[in-house]
Amino acid sequence: MSAAPSPALPALSVEGLRVAYGDVEVVRGVDLVVRPGEKVGVVGESGCGKSTVALALMGLLAAGGSVTGGAVTVSGSRVDYHDERALDRMRGSQLSLVFQDPLTSLDPVKSIGSQIAEALRRHSPRMSRAAVRARCAELLTAVGVPEPERRLRQYPHEFSGGMRQRALIAVAVANDPAVLIADEPTTALDVTTQAQVVDLLDSLVDGLGVAVVLVTHDIGLVSEFCDRVLVMYAGRVVEEVPSDVLFGGAAHPYTRALLESLPVPGRPRGEDLAWIPGAPPPLSALPPGCSFAPRCAWAQPECSVGTPPRVVVSEPSVAALGTALHTAECRRALEVPRG
Amino acid sequence: MSRPTSSTSAALKRGAGALLGVLATLLLASVVSFVVLRAVPGDPARLIVGPLATPDVLAGVRTQLGLDDPLWLQYLHYLRDFATLQWGYSYSNGADVTAVIAARLPATLELALWAFLFAVVGAVVVATLASYRGGALAGVAKVVSLVGLGTPQFWVALVLVLVLGSSGLGVLPGPSGRLTSFLEPPPHVTGLYTVDGLLAGQPIVFSDALAHLALPAISLALIPGAFLTRLLTANQADVARAPFVTVVRSKGVSRWAAHRRHVLHNALLPSLASAGLVLASLITGSVLVESVFNWPGIGQVLVQGVQRQDFAVVQAFVLLSAVLYVAANTAADAVVALVDPRLRVSTR
Structure with a gap:
């Protein structure tokens, strides 16, 4: 115990x-x-x-x-x-x-x-x-x-x-x-x-x-x-990321959108916060393919077909002893610019 | 957050407030019982002396009874006499009302206390099982308690007598008073035969008194028992959904232990005040059941008193009921304040 x-x-x-x-x-x-x-x-x-x-x-x-x-x-x-x-x-x-x-x-x-x-x-x-x-x-x-x-x-x-x-x-x-x-x-x-x-x-x-x-x-x-x-x-883990690379290194479009919607102190007053269009799909009627595709700015037609693959964004460094694997469940994880 | 300096004065204030409320309630009840009976048409003096008495005799009786005094004076006398336990003499048969009620109150009290015990124990058991097990059991409990709420007491009493009493299965004695006729009542200590029987070391008297009590007490307990069951079931359903129950379970406490220790405890507290009122209503509301079971309590005296327009008896009973209600209510509030930490005045 x-x-x-x-x-x-x-x-x-x-x-x-x-x-x-x-x-x-x-x-x-x-x-x-x-x-x-x-x-x-x-x-x-x-x-x-x-x-x-x-x-x-x-x-x-x-x-x-x-x-x-x-x-x-x-x-x-x-x-x-x-x-x-x-x-x-x-x-x-x-x-x-x-x-x-x-x-x-x-x-x-x-x-x-x-x-x-x-x-x-x-x-x-x-x-x-x-x-x-x-x-x-x-x-x-x-x-x-x-x-x-x-x-x-x-x-x-x-x-x-x-x-x-x-x-x-x-x-x-x-x-x-x-x-x-x-x-x-x-x-x-x-x-x-x-x-x-x-x-x-x-x-x-x-x-x-x-x-x-x-x-x-x-x-x-x-x-x-x-x-x-x-x-x-x-209902799924779409990205697993070491927290020191979360800001600036997130690979999944959903994670990026979440980060962009955070209010940042010092941002000019009156400027609209970024937001994710649409709402999460009802779990009883999920879209085919990637669940985030209908709201995703990077979605392509093939995103709505089949389960998106788990992509290794970066291998863990030797120093991190295997704790810091970074993966994202997105077909285009490596193409999306990190933000 | 303790307020050590103000805690005593806060407690005093609360006590004083409660006392004022009690006095106001009692005063109001006394006014109502006084006025209502005086407003009823009919002349008790005429009832006493009979239709053939001369006006002189009638006037004499009126003076003797104080019926000539102005109403406010009659009211003040009435208050004084009630407080000093001089509840007057029955207009119809001259009996000392205080003595009559004192002689009959223990029987009613005993019946009410046992009915209360049956109602509370039954309600706690049924409501706890229903809300813990849920499903069909909860449905059955709900239907039974709804039916129980809507069933007339005297009907239940009659059915119980016919089915279980001496004329039916013969398991329990029927409407034959408080004891089997060949048994002597136990030595008077409290006036409650079950208690006195135990105190005197007479188990036979105890069990015989309990057997005589069983059917009337069950008939009497049915409606308040059903009411308390509904209340406790609803309370437990509410508490069971509270996040703290999940936290208790997360400590490794089994569902049953969590229900018993936390859900039931929290559900009982708000029901205590209602239980006080239930007890008062059982003491004062046993008239019908007492007549079905031929129970020698105050119910029968009251019925006769109303029929004969016997001011002294009815007034004493009405005001006594008010006192009982207020006392039960205040006692219940005091118990709640003692056992509910949120209402306790912090003394630390």
Whole structure:
């Protein structure tokens, strides 16, 4: 559990993950490998399936959703999404979740202390009360909540948004998990608090060697925080790119369009932001060929025929030790000017 | 965010506010019960003395009853007498109303408390299973609770007596009061036979009293039980969708444990206030069921009182009901404030 696996063994490996709600496939074959201590971002517009990936990995899809294909391995052992008891043992101890909205992610009628203790007791039932309390205080201190003894007795409504998210991070790291999945952890927070929470996550990752999957629509956050970025569109990963080449080196037309639509401080006032024409296709009626083709400025007739190939944009450098493969799922990935 | 300096004064303010509200409600109820009965046509003095009495006798009785006084004075006397537990004498048979009600209240209370227990336990079990399991079970629970809400109590009472009572399957005693006739009531402590039976170490009395209680209490519990089931099912469905349940599951807590510890807990809190009102309505609303089961509670006294235009009895009952309602409501609010951390005044 807490013993870090050998660096060669990925903390989380996902191959061809497919998720469907009823007849509609919302995640259509996602591959993802995260090594211990690595931070991988998953970005995309709302509805692209990124949050579904997070919940599917936890085995906590909403009613009606199910994993219909693919293999997930955590610290070398295959996850069986039909074995609820095994899933319960894995959740919180191997794989944990920091959820979107800290204001609604804590039980309003239980003390902060009891909610952290719940995670500890679940996986270490023999821990004494005193040990649990001491560990809870230690965790709150670790996530930067002052006066932990007093704060543990308080209730969520006595915590600010940022403090609640810190408490939730304490819950998530309580059992030294191998993988931390953070689903929009900063979206509901104001900008200064966002920065603090990101710094906290960063320092925890460095200290614990936990692998992080950061799911967000905030491409700026991802480029700062993550080592690698996966860009999702209509349920597929359309580009996987090292974050240091994201700005200026993105190859997929969709990624480029996303980057161009970011507001840039200092841009002349009144100038329109770039935007992507059209809307993502409904997942129940995807266009043939590349899903992005109907909105793509670079599309050619053959883009609407057959699955676009996965193109290696640049081989990883020796220094990067294989972590920085850059691929894009686009026929014209090498022709499109990088932007 | 604690406010250590202002917390005591805030608590005092809240307590004072609640007390004022209670007093205002009671005053209003007393005015209504006083005015309504005085506004009804008919003369209780005439009822007492009979149609053949001379005007002198009639006037004498009117003076004796205080019916000659101005209305406001009658009202003040009425308030004073109620507060000092001197609820007067029955206009129709001269019995001491306080004594009559005191003698009959325990039977009604016992019935109401057991019905409340049945309603709450039944509602919690059915609503929790229905919202946890969902599917067909939830559908059945919904239909049953809707039917339960719309079924007249006295009809249920009659059906239960006919099917399970002595004339039917004979599993439970029919309308034969609180105890089998050869059993002595247990030594009086609370007046509730089940409790007193246990206190006196008489298990036979306890089980016999419970058997006599079962059918009337179930009839009485049906409507409030169905109401609480609907309320709790809806609350649990709402809470189950909250993001914090996903977070609890992400700790590795099983679905059932998460439901029990977090969903049920959060769903119960807003139902507590309703449960207080349900208890009050059970105590004051058992008239029909009491008559079907020949239950020696206050319901029958009330019915007679209304028929005979017996101001003293009816007024005492109406105001007593108001006091019970207000007390149950205030108690429920106090319990909610104690158990819901969001309403607790921070003392830290």
